[in-house]
Amino acid sequence: MKRILSRFLSQGYSTHDLNRVTIVSSRDNLIRVIAFGRLSLFGRGAARLHDQLVSVAARWVESSDEPLRPFAEAADQRALDSLEEVLAESPSLEGISEAARNKVSEAAPQLFGQLWSHVEAEADARAQEAQFDLERRGLEEADQLKVILNHQRDAIQEQLEIKPGQQRTFEFENLTKGEQRQVEAERVAMQQRLEAIEKEIEEEPDDLRAIYQVSLRRLQPVGLVVLWPRSRG
Numbered sequence: 001m002k003r004i005l006s007r008f009l010s011q012g013y014s015t016h017d018l019n020r021v022t023i024v025s026s027r028d029n030l031i032r033v034i035a036f037g038r039l040s041l042f043g044r045g046a047a048r049l050h051d052q053l054v055s056v057a058a059r060w061v062e063s064s065d066e067p068l069r070p071f072a073e074a075a076d077q078r079a080l081d082s083l084e085e086v087l088a089e090s091p092s093l094e095g096i097s098e099a100a101r102n103k104v105s106e107a108a109p110q111l112f113g114q115l116w117s118h119v120e121a122e123a124d125a126r127a128q129e130a131q132f133d134l135e136r137r138g139l140e141e142a143d144q145l146k147v148i149l150n151h152q153r154d155a156i157q158e159q160l161e162i163k164p165g166q167q168r169t170f171e172f173e174n175l176t177k178g179e180q181r182q183v184e185a186e187r188v189a190m191q192q193r194l195e196a197i198e199k200e201i202e203e204e205p206d207d208l209r210a211i212y213q214v215s216l217r218r219l220q221p222v223g224l225v226v227l228w229p230r231s232r233g
Helices: 003-013 074-087 098-160 178-213
Strands: 020-026 032-042 046-057 216-229
Touching: 003 074, 032 074, 032 098, 046 074, 046 098, 046 178, 074 216, 098 216
Parallel strands: 020 216
Antiparallel strands: 032 046, 032 216
């Protein structure tokens, strides 16, 4: 994601609905275009829970008036792999003719517009998957927290030697008055903690689970990458 976004920032330009567009040289014989959107999921307090790039790739035939048709999943992944390989080589615009650059610049908004609905559909699917994962994570962490709090409660009860319906009185034999006061203060503190922990067990796991609940979803246009065959110059 960082590599792709940095590429947009260094080579991009602004348009109406398209944030950035870049053209890079590739070894492929086909002109491939990849539209990117940024999917963000937010929880309460506008906390960002999930962030990812969503992409859709297609072949661009300059002579055709037909709308772009996204690749199937395997070909789409190959287009992304090709882009990763190209970006890893730190490509420049050298070898891409000015005519090709102008052609891409003129066509970019239309190409992006044709792919955007497919990006939205892909983002919907990704958002559902991410939301499911977030909810599962919230449940797991809430259960883990409940186990921890229960263990703490049990440990305190064991120290106080409290059983249901019964409370044992501390024995202060062989203790000085200062030591007795210290023991009594510790007992009072543990008793207060025991009372507080019951409320925590009841409320905090639900609060933790709520942190992972999605309250807002946002999809923003990021940019368009055009993989231009080196053989075409």
